[in-house]
Amino acid sequence: MGNKELLNEINNQFFTYLANDFGLTHPSHRLEKWYELSFDDFKQELINRDIAFDDTTISDWEEYFTLQQEKVKQLQQQP
Numbered sequence: 001m002g003n004k005e006l007l008n009e010i011n012n013q014f015f016t017y018l019a020n021d022f023g024l025t026h027p028s029h030r031l032e033k034w035y036e037l038s039f040d041d042f043k044q045e046l047i048n049r050d051i052a053f054d055d056t057t058i059s060d061w062e063e064y065f066t067l068q069q070e071k072v073k074q075l076q077q078q079p
Contacts, residue, residue, distance in 0.1 A: 022051045035072040
């Protein structure tokens with residue numbers, strides 16, 4: 001599987017989790033490029049979309065976000 005396919009897979013999985021956890025089926029333009037955001041900016045985008053979350057949920061999401069973002073960055077750096 002090539003880098004582009006892996007990036008698409010990570011992105012699709014990320015948006016599936018967003019939909020499952022928060023009911024977000026139509027992400028904003030900024031959220032479409034979630035991997036370019038800091039976690040605080042990502043969280044603010046959720047708040048702007050009137051998405052409520054508790055501390056446990058956001059903590060889990062911070063860990064997941066960071067891991068997935070790192071995968072994307074590593075794939076983007078590969079030739």
